[in-house]
Amino acid sequence: MHFAELEVPGTYVITPDQIVDDRGTFYESMRTDEFERVLGHAFEPRQINYSVSRRNTLRGIHSVTNPPGQAKYVTCVRGTLRDFVVDLRVGSPTFGRYASNVLDAESGRSVYVPEGVGHGFITLTDDACICYVLSSTFVPGTQIDIDPLDPDLALPWGYTEQPLMSPKDEKAPSLKEVMEAGLLMRWED
Template structure:
């Protein structure tokens, strides 16, 4: 498993080795040993999600209140997409910056998004599937969104769109990053760092 960390803390890309043969292919997109080494604590698995999207569908930017927040480990078992993580943690040295990676069913790369970060993606072809491993269950009262077309964020959709973007009404009506900050919706960087430290301490106590 090859691991790449981004400038935004809490974002890691994992590229597993694939084993093709005459029958097809075998690959392990999530491997706990590599995850532990990169992140410093295990991924608590509370829920798995599965989305199917048509070409030009954008989902996100989504995030959850911290604590506890919701960390996500995502990979694409069918099709291809551009996965984007946005640092929305107020006080972070990389606040407002984003990182992007192409996930597809050729290399089976995965992207980890820690608690307090925003997550979005753009499907590059029809019937694109995203598989999510989530650290906490869905909690509607704690879930929020930021407009994926926020001009000030400048997310890279225009480089990959082959037509008009397709968004849910909820995502289309979401506030910009600046508006979300004014509304007090965004997590604090210090709170997120405390949450990460707590998870590492819990792991150390069990080891």
């Protein structure tokens, strides 16, 4: 597996080495020893979630307060999506900037999202299924939601028709409002 750091420090796109033969494809999706080697610390899964979405569904931008903090390993296991990570760490040299990748089931590519970085995606196919491997379990009241259409973020979602969004995401506050509320973690080198 190959790790490539993205424009947002500490975020990576991970591309597996695939073994292809007449039967199909095999690859290792995750190895905690490789994560520890690259990240310099352990990534220990505590919860695994899935979401299944229709084409043109936009989910995010989401993060978790610290504590408890939450890193994510995101993989598209069916279909295709455009994935975004947004640096929400106050004081980071890339605060408010983003990185985007296309994730699809065929490539097996995944994205590692460290604590304090927001995540969202838009589905490009019907019945897209996304798997989230999380470093902490769900704790009510710790979710951070940021308006994915915040003009200050200006994320290039690439949709041509209004995307499907949850009421929670449609009503989410701007990055500026979340920052002023003191919900974001501070950058640590």
